[in-house]
Amino acid sequence: MDQEFHRIKRLPPYVFAEVNALKAAARAAKKDIIDFGMGNPDQPPPQHVIDKLTDVVQNPRVHGYSTSRGIPGLRKAISAYYDRRFGVDIDPETETIVTLGSKEGLANLAQAITSPGDIILAPNPSYPIHAFGFIIAGAAIRSMPMTQGGNIMEQLEIAVRHSVPKPLAIILNYPSNPTAEVKDLDFYAEIVDFCRKHEIYIISDLAYAEVYFNDTPPPSILQVPGAKDIAVEFLSMSKTYSMAGWRVGFCSGNKKLVAALTRVKSYVDYGAFTPVQVAAVSALNGPQDCIGEMRDRYRGRRDVLIKGLSAAGWDIPSPPATMFAWAPLPKEFSHLGSLEFSKLLLEHANVAVAPGVGFGEYGEGYVRLGLVENEQRTRQAVKNIKAMMQKKDNILEQISKRK
Structure with a gap:
């Protein structure tokens, strides 16, 4: 055919x-x-993480199906990470979910929240899944040029005025892949204020939260008061702990978006291999x-x-x-x-x-x-x-x- x-x-x-x-x-x-x-x-990955995986995998009871939202211990470790790194309170039961890396999580969130023809604001250039995860889900992408000196707030205002229907969500990625650009908390505060006013969801990709070279760690958008009303954030174990092939990430923030992702994932996967999740707990809670x-x-x-x-x-x-x-x-x-x-x-x-x-x-x-x-x-x-x-x-x- x-x-x-x-x-x-x-x-x-x-x-x-x-x-x-x-x-x-x-x-x-x-x-x-x-x-x-x-x-x-x-x-x-760090040796203690490999050792934990090696130890846990010997248990004959861990080789069955896991749980698509992540084992409780890992969700608690994610909550603890947010608290010590950003001073943000994350409910491990309702405000975070474990994903098979941030790429899978972004793609499945797109499937969960997108109707054909919905408008998504995506940076350009960007990591391909930021746009194409939503394109696969049937969305129309309105690109925001991330050229040097560009003003993202101006682009947001133009997009809201001229998009029919109004944008469903905006994707942010700082530190940025591929441009390596970083933004501060004041930037996030302005974005959150605008998007709350216009009822636009924010999807933040913070995969490079720990890969920085100056004295100021990149912030989380969830540090902004009220951000959890409209925003979720994706992080990954891939770069921080050199666990790229292990496929472990997480999505945290807005309960409605987390619940939507949880429902879709409950149909399409059984979660990461349990020993991998236990080793991820060791990475987050162990020596840094x-x-x-x-x-x-x-x-x-x-x-x-x-x-x-x-x-x-x-x-x-x-x-x-x-x-x-x-x-x-x-x-x-x-x-x-x-x-x-x-x-x-x-x-x-x-x-x-x-x-x-x-x-x-x-x-x-x-x-x-x-x-x-x-x-x-x-x-x-x-x-x-x-x-x-x-x-x-x-x-x-x-x-x-x-x-």
Whole structure:
């Protein structure tokens, strides 16, 4: 049958797939690819977390179905985390739910609250699930350009005036993937005040809450008085504790939104593997030295990358948070676009990055570099890129001849 499925038709080809295919081909040809493309932590979780998993998994009673909303001990640990980190009271019974990572949680929340044609305000560029989770659910996306110096409040006011129906929800992501931008509590207070007035839900993605490099930790939107009337927030164990493959996250805040997500999840999954959830409790409640070590690791890699590329002739803003650098294309290559430049880096420098256009049309002109290779490998990548920059005239001449 030659039939296109409705929801699939709304999903464009995955831009990253093209780079991934070239990366795989290069590795098959025995090339040593230094991979900055994916935000995949290269270190294991803390040893006490691994030990807890290993211990619990020996219990024959833990291998059955778990519970889709999360085991009580983990929900209590999430509540305790919010209290000590943000000074926010979270009811573990009604105001939080465990998810299979924040990505699954965002997608299922979209299914829970979205009717076809609902308008969702989404940042652009952004992590793809922020928009496409709602697109899959049938929503119409109104993009908010997250360009340098843009005023999100102005965009919100315009969106409310000109959207029919009025927006159902706005998605926020600070510290931002991919741009690494951060916001303070005053920003959140203004957003909450506006959205309460206009009855717009707020969905905050705080996956990089603990990956910051200055003295001011990123705030939670739930710290704003009254935020829980309209807002939920997603956090993840993936980056803070290097548990990306374990798929554990959580959604906390507004009881109505948490209940909606809980109902959908009760139909589609039985929750994360119980030993994984018990180990997540150990991560949240146990020693936290690993978090400072994680920050130091990414800070060191950031400094090597930014300083090295600057010396090579490619100036990139130093990210204040996240495990990514959001890099404007070198001016000599800017006319090629982010996808073609990403291909050139693979071909001529053996370095993989994520093309900015994969995060939305306003990501064009940038590439994202993940701080996921150690300092030695990062220095080698800088050396390779410097060599490529030195022969840029020859490379550009070859490209023009191909056209």
